[in-house]
Amino acid sequence: MSDSSSKAFGGLADALSRGIRRLSAGLWKRPAIGAGLLLAPPLGWFILIYLAALAALFISAFWTVDSFTGEIDRTWTFANFQTILSSDIYRLIAVRTILMAAAVTITDALLAFPFAYFMVRLAGPRQRIVLFTLVLVPLWSSYLARVYAWRLIFANEGALNWVLRHLGFDGVEIGYTNWAMWIVFSYIWLPFMIMPIYAAIERIPYSLFEASQDLGAKAWRTFFKVILPLSWPGIVAGSLFTFSLTLGDYITPVLVGGPGSDFIGNVVYANVGIANNIPFAAAYASIPLVVMAAYLAFARRTGAFDVM
Amino acid sequence: METRAARIALTAWVVFVLAFLFIPIVIILVYAFNASNIQSFPIPGFSLRWFASAYENQEIRTALSLSLKAGLVSTLIAVFLGSAAALAVHRYEFFGRDAVSFMVVLPIALPGIITGMALNSFFVFWGLGLSFWTIVIGHATFCIVIVYNNVIARLRRVPKSLEEASMDLGADGWQTFRRITLPMISTSLVAGALLAFALSFDEVIVTTFTAGAQNTLPLWIFGAIRLGQKLPEVNVVVLVVMAITFIPVLLAYKLTNQAGPMVK
Amino acid sequence: MMHRVTKYAVTGAALAAAVAFSVSAFAEPAAPNYPKTIGAGEGALNIVAWEGYAEDAWIKPFEKETGCKVNRKYAGSSDEMVALMRQGGGSEYDLVSASGDASLRLILGGNVQPIDVKLIPDFDNFVPDLKAPPHNTIKGVHYGLSYEWGPNVLLYNTDKVKTAPTSWAALYDAQYKGKISVPDNPIQIADAALYLSKKDPNLGITDPYELNAKQLDAVVALLKTQRPLVKKYWALASDEIELFKNGDVVIGAAWPYQTNTLKAAGAKVADLIPAEGATGWADSWMLSAKSSHVNCAYKFMAYVSTPDVQAQQAIYFGETPANLKACDAMNKADAGSCAKYHLDEATTYIKQIKFWKTPQQTCADGKKDCTSYTTWQQKWQEIKG
Numbered sequence: 034m035s036d037s038s039s040k041a042f043g044g045l046a047d048a049l050s051r052g053i054r055r056l057s058a059g060l061w062k063r064p065a066i067g068a069g070l071l072l073a074p075p076l077g078w079f080i081l082i083y084l085a086a087l088a089a090l091f092i093s094a095f096w097t098v099d100s101f102t103g104e105i106d107r108t109w110t111f112a113n114f115q116t117i118l119s120s121d122i123y124r125l126i127a128v129r130t131i132l133m134a135a136a137v138t139i140t141d142a143l144l145a146f147p148f149a150y151f152m153v154r155l156a157g158p159r160q161r162i163v164l165f166t167l168v169l170v171p172l173w174s175s176y177l178a179r180v181y182a183w184r185l186i187f188a189n190e191g192a193l194n195w196v197l198r199h200l201g202f203d204g205v206e207i208g209y210t211n212w213a214m215w216i217v218f219s220y221i222w223l224p225f226m227i228m229p230i231y232a233a234i235e236r237i238p239y240s241l242f243e244a245s246q247d248l249g250a251k252a253w254r255t256f257f258k259v260i261l262p263l264s265w266p267g268i269v270a271g272s273l274f275t276f277s278l279t280l281g282d283y284i285t286p287v288l289v290g291g292p293g294s295d296f297i298g299n300v301v302y303a304n305v306g307i308a309n310n311i312p313f314a315a316a317y318a319s320i321p322l323v324v325m326a327a328y329l330a331f332a333r334r335t336g337a338f339d340v341m
Numbered sequence: 342m343e344t345r346a347a348r349i350a351l352t353a354w355v356v357f358v359l360a361f362l363f364i365p366i367v368i369i370l371v372y373a374f375n376a377s378n379i380q381s382f383p384i385p386g387f388s389l390r391w392f393a394s395a396y397e398n399q400e401i402r403t404a405l406s407l408s409l410k411a412g413l414v415s416t417l418i419a420v421f422l423g424s425a426a427a428l429a430v431h432r433y434e435f436f437g438r439d440a441v442s443f444m445v446v447l448p449i450a451l452p453g454i455i456t457g458m459a460l461n462s463f464f465v466f467w468g469l470g471l472s473f474w475t476i477v478i479g480h481a482t483f484c485i486v487i488v489y490n491n492v493i494a495r496l497r498r499v500p501k502s503l504e505e506a507s508m509d510l511g512a513d514g515w516q517t518f519r520r521i522t523l524p525m526i527s528t529s530l531v532a533g534a535l536l537a538f539a540l541s542f543d544e545v546i547v548t549t550f551t552a553g554a555q556n557t558l559p560l561w562i563f564g565a566i567r568l569g570q571k572l573p574e575v576n577v578v579v580l581v582v583m584a585i586t587f588i589p590v591l592l593a594y595k596l597t598n599q600a601g602p603m604v605k
Numbered sequence: 606m607m608h609r610v611t612k613y614a615v616t617g618a619a620l621a622a623a624v625a626f627s628v629s630a631f632a633e634p635a636a637p638n639y640p641k642t643i644g645a646g647e648g649a650l651n652i653v654a655w656e657g658y659a660e661d662a663w664i665k666p667f668e669k670e671t672g673c674k675v676n677r678k679y680a681g682s683s684d685e686m687v688a689l690m691r692q693g694g695g696s697e698y699d700l701v702s703a704s705g706d707a708s709l710r711l712i713l714g715g716n717v718q719p720i721d722v723k724l725i726p727d728f729d730n731f732v733p734d735l736k737a738p739p740h741n742t743i744k745g746v747h748y749g750l751s752y753e754w755g756p757n758v759l760l761y762n763t764d765k766v767k768t769a770p771t772s773w774a775a776l777y778d779a780q781y782k783g784k785i786s787v788p789d790n791p792i793q794i795a796d797a798a799l800y801l802s803k804k805d806p807n808l809g810i811t812d813p814y815e816l817n818a819k820q821l822d823a824v825v826a827l828l829k830t831q832r833p834l835v836k837k838y839w840a841l842a843s844d845e846i847e848l849f850k851n852g853d854v855v856i857g858a859a860w861p862y863q864t865n866t867l868k869a870a871g872a873k874v875a876d877l878i879p880a881e882g883a884t885g886w887a888d889s890w891m892l893s894a895k896s897s898h899v900n901c902a903y904k905f906m907a908y909v910s911t912p913d914v915q916a917q918q919a920i921y922f923g924e925t926p927a928n929l930k931a932c933d934a935m936n937k938a939d940a941g942s943c944a945k946y947h948l949d950e951a952t953t954y955i956k957q958i959k960f961w962k963t964p965q966q967t968c969a970d971g972k973k974d975c976t977s978y979t980t981w982q983q984k985w986q987e988i989k990g
Binding site (some may be wrong): 072079185195248252329 | 449562
C-alpha cells in the first residue's frame with residue numbers, strides 16, 4: 034500500500050473508532066436504547082412471525098369449515114370446543130396423551146438421574162467426555178430411523194422375540210401397542226433429560242456434601258435432603274422437554290402404535306388433512322397449549338429455566 | 342464418599358442405559374448391510390449394495406444439500422438473534438423481561454405440530470409460497486431458543502464485575518464487548534450453534550408444514566419409510582450422517598464443559 | 606414500558622392478522638383455461654402420488670425425454686392428497702393421482718382445473734366407462750384424466766391360513782384375533798357396509814357410500830367388534846408389507862400392490878376378492894388450478910396414458926389400465942396379465958367394483974338423510990379409539 038493511501042486508511046479507521054466510542058458511550062448512558070437495539074430484531078421476529086401466527090391459529094379455533102369445499106365460515110362459535118368436550122373419544126385421546134407424557138417423564142427421570150450422577154461424581158474427566166458424546170450421538174442419528182428401528186425390534190419376528198425365543202421363552206406381542214410407545218418415547222427423549230440433570234448436579238458445591246456428612250447424615254439421607262432438592266430444577270427442566278415432546282408427537286404413534294394409540298397430535302394432523310379443517314385442529318391443539326402453559330409457569334417457579 | 346455397593350450399582354446402571362441408548366443404533370447399522378429390502382430378523386444376508394445405490398440416488402443428495410443449507414442459514418440467524426436477546430435480558434432491567442424469557446421458550450415447549458400449523462397458515466395468509474425460506478423461518482424460530490439458553494446460562498456465570506472493571510480501566514462499551522464479553526460467551530455460542538444445527542438437521546414435524554414440494558433429509562427419510570422399497574438406503578444415510586457428526590458433537594462438549602465444584 | 610409495548614404489539618399484530626385471516630379457497634369449480642397446445646416443458650413437475658404410482662422405471666425415461674424433473678410426494682390416503690393439494694394456497698403441487706373419494710372434493714373446492722382431453726392422444730382408447738366418469742367429469746367438463754383402477758383385496762398368509770377365505774367375514778373372525786390389519790382410512794366404513802349389505806339385507810344398504818344414520822350405526826357397531834382383533838390399522842403401504850413379512854399379521858385388507866411386493870420378496874401370501882364383492886378405486890390425474898408447470902403436466906398425462914406405461918404401472922401395482930390398448934403390452938411383459946387384471950373384459954368387470962366416492966349428505970335419489978364424510982371421519986376416530 035502506498036503512503037498516502039495508508040494514511041487515508043488510517044484516518045478512516047480513526048474516525049470509525051471514534052464514532053464507535055461515541056456510540057457505545059451514548060448507548061451506555063441510555064440503557065433503554067441499547068436494550069431496544071438488541072431486543073428489536075429477536076422480538077420483532079417473534080412477535081411479527083411466531084406469536085402472530087399462533088394468535089391467528091387459535092383465533093381460528095372459534096370458526097368452522099365447510100367440510101366439502103374447505104371454505105372457512107368466520108362466524109364466532111364454540112362448536113369445535115363443544116364437540117371436543119362432549120365426545121368420549123376426544124376426551125379419551127387427550128387423557129391418554131397426557132398420561133403417557135407423564136409416564137415417559139417419570140421413566141426418563143428415573144433412568145437419567147443415576148446416569149447423570151455417575152457422570153458428575155464418579156467419572157473421570159476423560160470418561161465424562163466419552164459419556165457425554167455417547168449420550169449425544171444418538172441425537173444426531175435421525176429420529177425417524179431410531180423409531181423405525183424399534184418397530185423392527187418389536188415385530189413378531191423381530192430382534193426382541195428372536196432373543197427371547199432363543200432363551201426359551203415365548204415371544205411377546207409388544208409391537209404396535211401402548212407399551213411399545215412408552216418404551217420408544219422414553220428412549221428417544223432420554224438424552225434431553227440427562228443433560229439438564231447433569232448440569233444441575235454439577236452445580237452443587239462439593240462443600241455441601243461434606244457438610245452434610247460432617248453433620249452425620251448417611252448417604253441416602255444426604256441424597257434425599259441435599260442432592261435431590263438441589264438438582265430438582267434440572268429434573269423439571271428435563272421434564273419440560275420430555276413432557277412437551279411426547280404431548281405433541283404424532284409420528285411415533287403412526288410408526289409404533291396400534292389401535293387405541295392415537296394421540297392429540299394424530300387427531301390434529303388428521304384434521305389438518307381433512308378438508309383443511311384447521312379450526313377444529315386448532316381447537317384440539319389448544320389442549321396441549323394450555324397444559325404446557327401451566328407446566329411452564331410451574332417450571333419457572335422451580336428455577337428450571339436457569340438450568341436449561 | 343459413595344459406598345462401594347453404590348458405585349457398582351451406578352456403574353451397572355450406566356452400562357444398562359448406554360446399552361438401551363445404542364441398541365437401535367446397532368440395529369440401524371446391521372440393517373444397512375441387509376441383502377434384502379424387507380426388514381426381517383435375522384437379516385437374510387450381508388450386502389454392500391445399498392451403499393452404492395444410496396450414493397447414486399439423486400434424491401438423497403438433493404435432500405442432504407437442502408438440509409445442510411437450511412441448517413446453516415437457520416443457525417446463523419439463530420446465533421445473531423438468540424445472542425442479542427440473551428445479552429439484552431442479562432444486561433438490562435426492563436419490564437417484560439420475564440415475558441421475553443417465557444416467550445422465547447415457547448417454540449420448544451409447544452408441540453411441533455402447533456408451530457408447524459401456525460406458520461403454515463401464516464405463510465398462506467401472506468401469500469408466501471412454501472420454499473427454502475419458509476423452511477428456514479420455521480427452523481430459525483426454534484433454533485433461537487437453543488442459542489438463547491446456552492448464551493444466557495453462560496452469561497449468568499460471568500461475573501458482572503469483570504465488565505465493570507474493564508470499563509473502569511478505560512475501555513468503552515464496544516471494546517468491553519469485543520474483548521471481555523464475546524470471548525467468554527464464544528464457546529457457548531458455538532455449542533448453541535452446534536445444538537441448533539443438530540435440531541434443525543433432524544427436524545421433521547415443523548418441516549412437514551413449512552416445506553413445499555422439496556425434501557429435507559428427514560422428509561426424504563419419512564417418504565422412504567412409507568414407500569418401503571429401499572429401506573436399507575435409509576439406514577446407510579443415517580449411518581453416514583452419524584459418522585460425520587461425531588466430531589462436532591465432541592467439540593460441542595469440550596467447548597461447554599466447565600468442571601463444576603462438585604467434581605473432584 | 607417495554608411490557609406494555611410488547612403487549613400492544615402482540616395484540617395489534619394478532620388482531621390485524623385475525624381480521625384479515627382467511628384460507629384462500631373458492632366455493633366452486635375452477636373455470637376452464639385450456640392451453641392451445643402443449644408448449645415447451647417448464648423443467649420441473651411436482652406430483653402427489655399413491656405409493657407405487659411414480660416408479661423410476663417409467664419416471665426416469667419421462668424425465669429424459671421431456672426434461673421435466675419430477676418431484677414426487679407420496680400419500681397413503683385421499684385425505685392426505687386433498688390436504689397436500691390445498692397446502693400453501695394450492696400452488697405447491699401440479700398433479701395428483703386422486704381417487705374417486707378425493708376428486709369431487711378437489712373439484713368443488715376449486716383446487717383443480719379442467720383438462721383438455723383433446724391434448725391427450727390416447728384418450729380415445731380408454732375404457733368407455735372411464736372417459737367421463739361422474740367422479741372426474743361434471744357436465745361434460747373433464748377435471749381429471751382416468752389413469753388406472755382396481756379393487757381392494759383380501760390378503761392372507763398362505764402358510765397360516767390354510768383354506769382360502771371366501772368371505773369378508775374372515776376379517777371379523779375371532780380366530781385371527783390380534784393378527785388382522787385393515788387400512789386406517791374412514792372410507793373403510795364402506796367396505797364394512799358392503800359386507801353387511803349381503804350379510805344383513807334387512808338393513809337395506811344398496812350403495813355402501815350412501816348410508817343413513819341407522820345403517821351407519823350398524824356398520825360402526827360391526828367395526829367396533831373388529832377393533833380388538835386388529836393388530837394395526839395400516840396408514841402406510843409399507844406398514845402392511847412389514848406386518849405380513851414379520852408375522853405380526855396373517856390376514857387383512859390390502860391393495861394388490863402389497864401382494865406383489867410381498868411375493869417379490871418371497872413371502873407366502875395370496876389375495877382374492879371375496880363373494881360379497883369389493884370396493885375399489887379409480888384414479889385420475891388431476892391438474893392443480895394454480896399449477897405453474899402446465900406444459901410438463903400435460904406431457905406427463907399424455908405419457909402415462911400410452912399403452913406401454915399403462916401396462917408397466919398396472920403390472921407393478923396390480924391394477925387395471927384405463928387404456929384398452931395396453932392389453933398387448935401387458936401380455937408382452939407378463940404373459941396372461943391382461944386377463945389376470947380383467948382388462949380384456951373391462952366393461953363388465955368394472956361394473957362389479959364399488960368405486961370409492963365421497964359420501965355426501967344428499968343421496969343419489971335426492972333425499973338428504975345420507976351421512977357425510979365428516980361424520981364418517983368422526984366415527985372412524987371413535988372406532989379406532
